[in-house]
Amino acid sequence: MAKLRFFADIVMNREIAMDIFHMKLYCPMAAKLAIPGQFLHMRCSDTLSPLLRRPISIANADERDGTLDIIYRVVGEGTRLLSAKKTGESIDIMGPLGNGYPIDQKVNRIAIIGGGIGTCPLMFLAKKLATKNSKSGNLVKHSVFLGFKTAKQSFGIEFFQSLGYDVHISTDDGSLGFKGFPTDLIQDYIFDVIYACGPKPLLAIMQAYAVRHNIMSFVSLEERMACGIGACLGCAVKMKSDGYKKVCKDGPVFELSKVIF
Amino acid sequence: MAKLRFFADIVMNREIAMDIFHMKLYCPMAAKLAIPGQFLHMRCSDTLSPLLRRPISIANADERDGTLDIIYRVVGEGTRLLSAKKTGESIDIMGPLGNGYPIDQKVNRIAIIGGGIGTCPLMFLAKKLATKNSKSGNLVKHSVFLGFKTAKQSFGIEFFQSLGYDVHISTDDGSLGFKGFPTDLIQDYIFDVIYACGPKPLLAIMQAYAVRHNIMSFVSLEERMACGIGACLGCAVKMKSDGYKKVCKDGPVFELSKVIF
């Protein structure tokens, strides 16, 4: 019985864009188990403030060197404390948790679309898809659409490019790439499968798009969590049928067409 | 109107004995105002845990270089967080607070007696008394009696010696100096004034001793504090007459004979 709870060593923790931090953790067991779309449930402090753990997507995992990467934006107390942690400290994590993106589809044209911090799980996904494609000799170019508030808050672009993806960038203020939203860019293309993560308005537009073009789509959702493992029923998200699902256990990845926004 | 609240820079913070830390703060205004027996009311965390400030005696103050020293034992959450602070961080303090030891007595034979962490305010006191004596040309040797649990937890001994005091040491386990309590050592001597700080049993014995020999004595007391400035009436200590006094405002230094233990 695997105990999915670890004290991971912080190998690196640095700011990679405005308020965006990249933390590398040494945790061989979790690195081995992780699949794209899963998350870590992290204790940000060893005091009672903040009390609850914080869910953060796995942005990369390297089974060989036993490390996991996360990328997070400082938005409140928990992430502020995370950002103050130093190399060499250890951190209490539960995970990998959640279901992850299904990547076994035999498809040609894949679109990955992310907004802001929603980019994080997509990085790990992109890497796995690239590995799978190079193995299977599938050389079709896949597209990535990323949206950021502003150039200063952008990250990950070179990562996707280095994997061979065709990367399209937009920013709200036009300081980098197209001025607008990534959903504006994707409207010109057609795909067999879409993987998405980002703010709700972006996902709602993608849902309409995917339904219109009848494209199989998977989305990673966010909801406030307490336990992170399906025990408290705290992270409910309403589905078109079947009532509420738990983001932490049934998700965070869902079929986009089934979600009610 | 002086605002007794500062964000002081941590110049140094290191373990000087088992679980005992020495922190040096740069805070010129507080260093200038401080007198022996006063304390700082320190915020140990910038989160809500722990919530309240922690009172810590001023163990030294150097007006010329603008620094204050504190020495503290790690006993709980607040002091644990203090001990984790790094040079260069700043810390939120209120102070100097409280009344301080009266040192204007024209006396010849002074005894300083402290137990454990109670030694801290006595260090600053000893320095002030030494300066005063060297100024006034008073060359009488004063005595210091210090008790510690064990040698590993002892500190400050050289400090008192370097100031020219006659230092008597005891430890509970006999690992340094006399095996027993500092109150055992003092029984052989007679003094004009006694300054004490330490655990209640020590102070109670000293009270009996001082009353028996009719020696003017001052003691610094501890009590749980909320505000630290006399506003909440939380730090009450019962006096033989006059009801309750506030340790933070009326004290922490009181005439030993008046206290009910």
Added chain:
Amino acid sequence: MNNDRISCKQNTHKTDLSLEIAGIAMKNPVMVASGTFGFGREYSEFIDINNLGAIVTKGLTFLPKEGNPPPRTYETPGGMLNSVGLENPGVENFIKKEMPYLNSLSIPVIVNIDGDTVNEYYKIAKRLDNVKNISALEINISCPNVKQGGMAFGQDPQNAYEVVKAVKEGTNLPIIVKLSPNVTKVEKIAEAAVSAGADAISLINTLLGMAIDIYEKKPVFYRTFAGLSGPAVKPVALRMVWQVYDAVDVPIIGMGGIFTWQDAIEFILAGASAVAVGTANFVEPQAPEKIVAGIEHYLKEQFEENIRLNDIIGLAHKANID
């Protein structure tokens, strides 16, 4: 107060943590609180559930319940608010889908039940009466997150009396009544529950609280109010355990903000025969296991040999009398 609320099975170990509450034999006094541990399965990836004293399930209603719209949780200083709204599969699905796993455990299973009406409580109790491997029912008369029933039953002695009476009629299982802290005199509700036949009292359920989103300018929760739990509520929970211990003679299961073994000992000294860990599970899944070890250590360190847990229940009341 009496010492025979629980009878301890003496064994050869020096510290014996085993006890019997309302006929439920437990190997230690540490349970998990309803609604914080699902139906057990999820936490099996993090702790060995058979190390617990007992497991208490998520609250069950007669029919399945969908629960409240999100958000359902919200962090507060030292605590959290929840408005799950008793999402649960209903009693039949529970028996079919959850009991098989619970049957595989070697520890007592306590089923938490909830109803909109006195009759619903009766019906669930009756339905569960002949289900194997259920050790006791915990009647939740204190859920703040539902439209009807719930807490209203726990805020009035007469209502509490009626619910307990009805459940007693429906089942021969031992009955634990779970009290709401949102009352003027919790001991009055406890007395009513005991007079209706409660075999044990558990407390506290969540304190009624709320939060407002200052940018949306509206309550965070759909039902406006939600239940406050976690370390923040511990002082209140402890006080209520103390008051109920002074008022009734059945065993008490204490909960509310228990995080460490020191917290658990406070509850035991205040009069709790057993304790339940709730919110702490979310933060520290090993909290219950650590608490068992801590209690054992405390007993060994603070008392002479052959001390039984029994001997220290409510001990702080005696100090008080002196």
Added chain:
Amino acid sequence: MNNDRISCKQNTHKTDLSLEIAGIAMKNPVMVASGTFGFGREYSEFIDINNLGAIVTKGLTFLPKEGNPPPRTYETPGGMLNSVGLENPGVENFIKKEMPYLNSLSIPVIVNIDGDTVNEYYKIAKRLDNVKNISALEINISCPNVKQGGMAFGQDPQNAYEVVKAVKEGTNLPIIVKLSPNVTKVEKIAEAAVSAGADAISLINTLLGMAIDIYEKKPVFYRTFAGLSGPAVKPVALRMVWQVYDAVDVPIIGMGGIFTWQDAIEFILAGASAVAVGTANFVEPQAPEKIVAGIEHYLKEQFEENIRLNDIIGLAHKANID
């Protein structure tokens, strides 16, 4: 609900924080809570007291009161327990020794009063009636830390009614009634207080809690129970302000765990016309000043020009109805 609980003096500034509660003209809605600010003098070394909306004194009894034995305070997760026991110099010493300093302030002075009996409340009110520069009396019917009176008056509508009635007979000053949160239905007590003539309601006083020293094996406090305050209680306090706002038509002074301006805004949106800062003063003496600045900033950022504080009081109730 009505918008005319408070009448705002419009001035030329874009955001006007001034208000009038029960006839007390305040330049902003941020007060300090009774018992956390002494008689004002102490904090003058840390903030400019004249920047506050009003000052509320430590609770006064008719005769001097010695208070409880130590310890009187104890830290809890996100909060603290206190058992000061209303140590105070009594009404005569207050007038002689504390009023001269309070007279020197330019802000309203509200005197918190407490009694063992209805008659004691009456006597204090009468004695203070003709003292100059007192803007209002806050009747504390909710102190948990005394042997007699105190909270007992605040846990029963009839008792509350009688105390308020008596105070009204003793004085022409505006009357604020301070409620206890340790009740089943706080709105019932509020209604009783208003029907007896309360000009405003303040809440919450401390939640009744306790702590146990597990090594001494006895309660930490001499009186066993003590009062819980600080951020831990905020969700409960906010909920009660919301309930009382729905029940009565007099202005509400909200308090309980307010630390930041965001907390204060939550209370205002829930229905508080003014807020009081208590425990936070101990940790962050500048909390009240920062809250004033934060409220001003929020109004400017979130609303159109010329918004008045008045316009946002209870605003979250409207969102709720939609």
